Amino acid sequence: MGVKITRGSFARPGTSLQFDTGSWRVQRPDHLHAAAPCHSACPAGEDAQAWLALVEEERFREAWENLITANPLPAITGRVCHHPCETACNRGGYDEAIAIHHVERFLGDMALQEGWAYPQVQVPDTAPEIAVVGSGPAGCSAAYHLAQRGYRVQLFEALPVAGGLLRSAIPPYRLPSKVVENELDRLLANGIRFMPGQRLGRDFSLEELQASFSAVFLGVGTQRSREWSIDGATPRDLHVGLSLLKEWMDVGVIPCWSSVAIVGAGNTAIDLARVLKLAGVPEVHIISHKAIPGPGVPAQDAMPAILREIEQGLEEGVTIHEHRGVQRLILRGEQVVGLELVHMKKLADANGRLKRVAFEGTESMLHVEQVIPAIGQVVDPDGIRALLGQRSYFRVDDWGQFPDQPKLFSGGDARGDRGTVSEAVGDGRRAALAIDHMLREEAGEVPENKTTPIPLEQLNLNYYEPAPRPEVQLLDVAKRSGFDEIESGLTHKQATGEGQRCFSCGNCLACDNCWTLCPDVAVLKTQDVAADGSHYVFDYGYCKGCGLCARECPSGYIVMRDEV
Amino acid sequence: MQHALEGSQAIARAVSLCRPQVVSAYPITPQTHIVENLSKLVADGVLECELVSVESEFSAASVALGAVAAGSRAYTASSSQGILLMSEVLFNIAGLRIPLVLTCANRAVSAPLSIWNDQQDSMAVRDAGWIQLYCADNQEAIDTTIQAFRIAEQCELPVMVCVDGFTLTHTLEVLDLPDQQQVDEFLPAFSFARRLDPANPLSVGTLVSPEYFTETRQDHHQALLDATAAIVQAQSDWLAISGRDTGGLLRCEGPDDAATGILTLGSIAGTLQEAIEEQGDAAPARLITLRAFRPFPEQALRDACQGLERLIVLERALSPGAGGIVGTEVRAALGVMDNPPQIFNFAVGLGGRDVPLEIYTHLLDAIAKGRGTGFDILDLDTGKLPAETS
């Protein structure tokens, strides 16, 4: 440029780049993808944060495709899940949790409406073949994930149609049968050989399966009701909750009593209570050992049923007797006419073990026409008695694998420690991963990201605006028939709004904060997502390690590490 | 073309002919008439420029500095306290090698307060790194102002044109004012390679560590030394256009064989010249009028003093506790001559005291009495002071 810069201390632009301030650093910032609490908490293994990010940008198909890498049935779980993701959601500690559950349904419904298909996988005829028994959520999930991983799958179902409890135990006001049908049709069309009317122990044996398949997954559920009696007394005309519900789902009618007491605190109890109420039973009581979930109620003391269902039941007129147990059945002949109830609570004994204690002097009478136990189901031992032994459920490891039976897996309700559709979906997926790992003869543990979720304290909440969670439309109580779906879906705008509200815990939001706030211009924005998943790189030639970027990263994605 | 003009008016017209783009101004006597006249030229549409009437001399110098740095020809003027208030900026301007022209309407520096002429102000900033040119009369003020812009821009150094306050600035006389065409022929359009420019965004005024400072200073010093050539060149080029000799580094008048020389700077020269002429052959003397004080023209000075037996240095400022400023430098410069003249050094005309025509005879009397061999104030009259009462 012909300019003498020695004159009067002139300097050329940007020449400070010659000076390496990176040598000042004793700590360096680094990107650390920590798990979002919603991801860690999802029984099905969904990374909600990842697909919410796509929803915000209205990339719905990609969001759905991300979602179905974990859960093939979002239109179903988006209706029936108890959504622990929302309980875990860090946003709950700020204003209100993201309505992840509703957005999941939004995506599931959109996929059905648009006819989106699962990714096509070419399965060679020589691929190992896996038998999946039971086409409930666990079996369907296992079959789907195995098929997606290139295995041939045969899915055995005792009934003529797939779905298991999805069709038989969840009332249509929660889960319309059309949704179940559509989701399962797509799933079964995905390279799975569906074998309806094939019952274990009747049409084939476990041994035959084990002999002709590379691995077997038992998603048989719990088909048998628990024995129920009070001091040995059982009413003659005892109806069991789940059977009653199944009957109503199949036939569409239910006995019209004047008053009913349902004993139990799970989803069956609530579903049945609501069905009875909606069918016109004037008085429906639920007798629960536990309390209605709410603030101050510890998890172990809360009714296991989904809170939303409990609330809607109460709204519809169901009466819930919390912390109450049945002390005595009042029988007239063998006919129930009432119950003697007593206040009960689980308290720790001298050894610290929890024990149910009835409080003397709190007894009361409840006169009802019918008492229905809904205290749970156990595995039907037909054809698998040897496997079950004296137990009510299968005993398997985290991956669903039976001890001493390396090629045999199970999941879902049959495990006994599960109770929800989402958990069953997760079990099916995890078993598929384990089967894949086993058949590939890979060494070590089944690979899965098990990271500790990032706590709220590690986020910088200054960068988030308070914004309310969207409300969905509910059918008026007066208009509820039991068959029409009560909850509507989110609007387009509500769904993307939830994407915006997402904190993106532990993951790069691409918000530009680190790039904008670096006093040393040592953070550079990349055009595409960088190798480590972020949209920025640190230029360690200049970064002095002040830590501002880490401190001001809204989502806790940057950590400072000591220089070594 | 000849005009009867007041000095300040003539300087303003000369500045205007140089087409400055930015003029910053702050009032101080006796400089005020210059910027008043410039303001009038702008108001009358004769001069098209940004006239910035600032709130202090410090800002006047700073505005001019900013303007030149941003690529415009700029001008400002001041006196006395104003020069000192801007002194920090003056050093800065020079150190940044900013080509700026400033007129110093020389005035004494307070305290005691005096609004009248001497040259203490410009002498106080002689080490600021500026070129300093002293004018003997208003014609020289016109011609020097025009030359100053070219010298400044050629050398990338600021030029201070020193004009005796009142004695020149407030004196109306007959002056030759060049026309625009002559000035345009002499002075190219302003250009400054290191100007601030978004297309080539230089950083100006950086921090310079001990590692580089000395070299930067040397570069500046050398630039001032080299400026002597530019001063001489500007003078001869302007002579060719205007027909007037402005004196180059210094002006020498009087008989070649004179044994006595008198060296001075500024407006005393005219009075001295007439005084010497009045003496005729009785007391011939060579009059040396120093025009360039910075750079200090050592060689030209030695050449001018060849053959002198004695040289009287007459100046309008002093360095209290040391003596003459110019005198000291002249002694140093002539000390290396084979036969240096004996040097006498006087200050005269401080704080506006009239320097009468009798100055020459007074000087001769004084040196005859042995005064001035070191340094003396010539026109001292302590007898008139009221007696101190305690």
Added chain:
Amino acid sequence: MIEIRIHGRGGQGNVVAAYLLAGAAFEAGRYGQAFPSFGAERRGAPVTAFVRISATPIRRRCQVRQPAFLIIQDEALLHVPGVLDGLHTGGGILVNSNRTPDELDITTGHELITLPASKLANETLGRPVPNTALLAAFLALTELLPQQALVKALAERFKGDMLERNTRLVERAAGMVPAGRWQEGDHAARA
């Protein structure tokens, strides 16, 4: 070279008078030099200005200590110490006054001529500024420069009606003093 000293008061146009006279010299093809002796004085205080007129360039810049003529802008200044100092033998004093020299009753040792300059100015210009009338009278007395040179110098400062009035004032004032009476003084000053 002729040296003239003008005594006036702050605000009376003392400096302007000096500039006009030097300007008139220039208009007449002579060299002129004019400068004030500035002080810290404000309006009303006695002030002084100096004028030199010459056929050759003027280089001296010292104050005028021995003027050939004094122009006094009001009669009261005659009593201010130093006003008459240094006036050449044979030099003249022109005083702005409505009275005759005799009526002024002052002994100066020099010829003193009075002119009711303020009165004339008030009548002609509408303002009692004595400069133009005094200068016109001065030029008439000394015949140092043609009146037309003064008019030209005035034209540098005034335009239109004001210039016309000043021109009339020049004519009027010049006619009120004896023409060429101080021509000798000029020679005296030159000597």
Added chain:
Amino acid sequence: MTQEVNIPLTDLRRSQPRFSGFEAGHRACLGCGEALAARLVTESAGPDVMYANATGCLEVFTTAWPDSAWRVPWMHSLFANAAAIGAGMEAAMKAQGKSTRVIAMGGDGGTFDIGFQALSGMLERGHNVLYVCFDNEAYMNTGIQRSSSTPHAAATTTSPAGRESMGKRHMKKDIVSIVAAHHIPYAATASVAYPSDIHKKVRRALAIDGPTFLHIHTPCPLGWGHDGALTIEIARLAVQTGLFPVIELERGGVAGAMPIRKLRPVTDYLGLQSRFRHLFADSSRAKEELEHLQALADHNIELYGLRGEEKIDALDSEGADTVRRGGMRWA
């Protein structure tokens, strides 16, 4: 786990999707608020701007010859004359008929104190200059001496806390009101904690023909005594406590204020900085000073109506630098 970098950083640096007027390799302290603010201002202002910079940390740490961190035409002259230099540049641009804008900038010393007269002159003469003051509330370049911007009760090396002293006795000068009293079209305060607000205000100021003023609160980790990582947090707390009101003034009148969403007690702000450590001593004087500072904050909140709770609108990002997925808040 260190990051794998396989993108050529030099190319990437050259192709950042935002104008860069302020380059890496400068020598500011870790977490320097002033460096960040200067970066934000230059990025907001764009390339067609020239800068006059007063003496201070910013000038020293950006231009150690022969290096310069600036990518814009930039000039440092002296401590007191940034506004006058800017005025000169602006006059030159006007004379040359160019549209290049001028930003003059200085620290609190160069603005509130030594450069105040030049600033006032520039404002009064109506130069088309944006003056930006980076306020870190003391003479940091010379070693943390009190300035007229140092807040009440802060300890500096010339207002130390001791047996007879609770830090600076006097109040912080209300510079923005003084500046606004020049009847200029736009004066505003901002905080380095709110970059998009700075961006908006710089753009707004540069769009105005006439003198404008932007006063940016910039924590100094060294002088305030806090970890460099806390610079933004502390700047934000100054706003959220009401001690540093973020306001806009047009023609001398208050035209807007950033509401405080989450009002915080002043102790949250003071407690993070060692310059206020003496206020947490167990003494009645310390407690009184804490109350005094709270009262000053309360006064600001009342004066400018900073309480923002009534008006929370999810789409209104005023009052918080809300992040958005995908960034480019400034695009």
